[in-house]
Amino acid sequence: MIPTTREDPSDAELISHKLLVRAGYIRKLAAGIYTYLPLGLRVIKKIEDIIRVEMAAAGATELLLPIVIPAELWKESGRWDVYGKELLRFKDRGEREFCIGPTHEEVITDLIRREVKSYRDLPKNLFQIQTKFRDEIRPRFGLMRGREFLMKDGYSFDVSEEMALQTYKRMYDAYTNIFKKCGLDFKAVEAATGTIGGTYSHEFHAIASSGEDTIFHCSKCEYAASHERALTVKKRLLDEANELLKATPPSEGSFEYVETPNVKSVKDVSSFLKVSESDIVKTLIYKLVLPSEKEQYIAALISGDDELVEPKLILSLFQAGIIPSMDVQISMASEDEIIKLTGAPAGFSGPIGLPDEVVVVADYRIYLKDKFVTGGNKKDMHLKSVSWQNCRIQLFADIRKARDGDECPVVSVGADGNEIPCDGKLIEKRGIEVGQVFYLGTKYSDKMNAVFLDEKGTQQKMVMGCYGIGVGRTAAAIVEQCHDDKGIVWPLAVAPFECHLIALYDKEGHVEYMANDIYLGMLEANIDVLYDNRYVRPGVKFVDADLIGIPYQVIVSAKSIEDGMVDLKERATGKMERMDVQDAINKIAEAIKCLQEQF
């Protein structure tokens, strides 16, 4: 059941999507919903096995939680209302509300709070590998962004932050091993925490130009972060800016109004006033809804040539004590709200003259600017020659999106106690997120009252972490990295089979006889072998074999068997060598053994 085709699926943009369909690994049933054909399932099982071995080594135990989850648990955590349309909700025949679990923090926390009473029962570290469903608004890229998808999700419960961070580190290391074993070129990067919540997270990205995400890493040190997290300024410099800010009372300044009729965007202002985009400061008005339901407006100032990163804004506000929690909903203020707050339509917002209730935060690059142009808070008006001292700024923060070539933000401490600023530069790459680890703290144990009695008999909240791997997406990411113009080139560890036995039948049946024998010999040598015993032309077999991408091809022809030989071809290099049957088997068996020992 390996239905190869020569045509790309019409909806495929990514090479992995095209190749996995064409080589007979997957088939689409509906948007974002795929069947794993036998070859596809074999790759999945290889990846799952790698995951299971590493999880066991890291002390995590496998269980299987239900797919169908009662709404009550999601209401308890508060996510029933927050989670959008991705959450598939339904009522059963008794009109009770349920959802299909896109993630299982609630279910596992409910299980653990029932079963665990004492510190003696902790830590717990549990995982499952399960089909999940998220009703993505735009499913695409084959397995990369599906609605139904296979996921490994794990959850840990510890007695303290210290222990939980140790578990986090162990999971981080296990994930590193898993993706290494899968043969991926990947980076673990600091990440924002998103819907899952929590305060600390790393994403694992497979490096690929087709990746949906942008990540940064330092050219010299170990620093790496997602674009939602990557810092652009060293902390000491930011602290200095804020110290100066505190010491500097806002001043009136000598700015002047300039008419800018219907000129709103940075680009238009730049050409209208004949200034560069970096001479302009954008004022973005955000509305935050806090956990208390209280609303807070923020004016965020950012250089005209920069992009603001919302998670960095939230993190900065939280770290500066301006908001009490990172668990906030953020959105751009509406046109009506902007008019009400600034007195002018969107496009003319500026920092000067805003109501006191609006918190003004400026990106660090504003601090470096001398004079700049801002909105005038009047229709069709901008301000010129503004300096940051005129702007009632409450905080300088690192809220812009990093760029390739930015300075590395890291400062390490040397053996002599002195600070050593890293002089590396940030390098921008595209990545496919294949895994993520979260330190959750007590986010869920607070809401769901997951407690235990400590050694003194005092009730404590469990400290949690959660850890996910997109299993199908990992398979697709491997294909993004491992292919050539002929097809897939699987790494041995995750290949659906280790060897592809290709028999070029002769009329006399000699080849068939020999090939059958070689097949049995390979099975005896514990080689996973796919036997192409179809009665089709050699060309079809060769093209299919390269497309399917099994690491070793063994070709049996009438010519080769005259001398008891076969042709052994390495898919990756294309190198073909004629050799004795047993030598070929030994060579493949040796490579498999090597791989196992290496792990």
Place this chain on the structure above:
Amino acid sequence: MIPTTREDPSDAELISHKLLVRAGYIRKLAAGIYTYLPLGLRVIKKIEDIIRVEMAAAGATELLLPIVIPAELWKESGRWDVYGKELLRFKDRGEREFCIGPTHEEVITDLIRREVKSYRDLPKNLFQIQTKFRDEIRPRFGLMRGREFLMKDGYSFDVSEEMALQTYKRMYDAYTNIFKKCGLDFKAVEAATGTIGGTYSHEFHAIASSGEDTIFHCSKCEYAASHERALTVKKRLLDEANELLKATPPSEGSFEYVETPNVKSVKDVSSFLKVSESDIVKTLIYKLVLPSEKEQYIAALISGDDELVEPKLILSLFQAGIIPSMDVQISMASEDEIIKLTGAPAGFSGPIGLPDEVVVVADYRIYLKDKFVTGGNKKDMHLKSVSWQNCRIQLFADIRKARDGDECPVVSVGADGNEIPCDGKLIEKRGIEVGQVFYLGTKYSDKMNAVFLDEKGTQQKMVMGCYGIGVGRTAAAIVEQCHDDKGIVWPLAVAPFECHLIALYDKEGHVEYMANDIYLGMLEANIDVLYDNRYVRPGVKFVDADLIGIPYQVIVSAKSIEDGMVDLKERATGKMERMDVQDAINKIAEAIKCLQEQF
């Protein structure tokens, strides 16, 4: 994560439900929805592995179909409307209709019809192991009748009926091997076909007094059938009855009306008229809706002490050519319909004077009766001294439920060509249905146009079969058979671990030191070992170990290790023996090896 408890769950009726919860294998999340805790999942994986080995040996290949299925496919097969509320239907965010697949005939038929063009691509035999959801009206018995459950479902596609029946036989044999390996006491019985459809089926039943189903098997020959299928009369005798029926024109008879005011049930009529229940003939009015939407009323006559079996009635009507297909919907006629057809309320229906459009079918036992009582088709009236010749019967058929002690229906043909009637008796047993195989024929390929070109280039319908195993239910059925008053007694092949290492710690730490060493020795000997290294009383460990039910217990105590010995206890027999550590390890390893060789 093995949270044992001493208390039975409050909703548990079955011993398997009680023990699987108490011994820490499963936990309930909602009605009919369970978490498999790590021990439970290990048992499931052992069963899955047994299934995978046997499926591979029988030539079936594993794939993974989606859980979420577009409604269109189910509409094409016609099941969208027929399938009741068990089918969980929902709309996605784009308002498209989907269901959660309770079974996958449509999806696999759609896949195969797209990929298979020629007889050269056939046969195909594919299976998956997947979580399914059926919104059962009364989920109960733990894993036995859940809403979310693990199922192995397989589907075969062949070029002809002959080939399809060979595949069916191979699957039947594979199922036999699977349940044997699982250590089950089971019977394969002829079965009715139900919602899935098709014409030929066997159910595999684990024998258990708690089983929901009734099955029958012969005391002498191989005959075995579900209560929906079990025959109660030899075909030749039934043929004779029908021959006589054809030769006998209905006669007026000498029956007489008798007033039975408000006396309706067989029990009431029997005591009111002072006759035995077997002197009464019930007339059951059924409405059949044929595939053409045409309605057909049936009056089914059955002895007052018998029970009618609807699938046997449908099969008999089909075999006699009275209905064109077995794909009919059957229901009891409503009170209104009964009044319209018989002129009297329910409880007074009888065979005499029914409209011609009603087909009258009588169970074979009616043929054996001389005179009997029936309903009078008038309110508060019955008839006495009726004989079958008075009743305008169109068919004698075998439509009653078999009973323990009935004669075996089998007639075999001897070497000399003579018929040899089996003189065995039917034995009634209770069973848990753990698997079912169906010969589907072209039911789905007709409706979904699954065709291929044969050797002559002619378009042909694929001939299908389908094959299911309830994986979770199999685990529960094993527990129903394998337990004692202390807990579960797993067969070695499906036990979550092969050995339970129980360390009774001393203060000096000698036991801990030795037990750790023994643990490593067991792992080296490839024994799946569960190590009870908790700091709890020996009594707690012993009770838990017996409850959990791992086949071998190795107990390490301060006393035993003085001489380098351990106590080896067999869970099944309770036999305990003190022996050298290495002897104990060898004995267990030997048992595992034995088991593997036996398979």
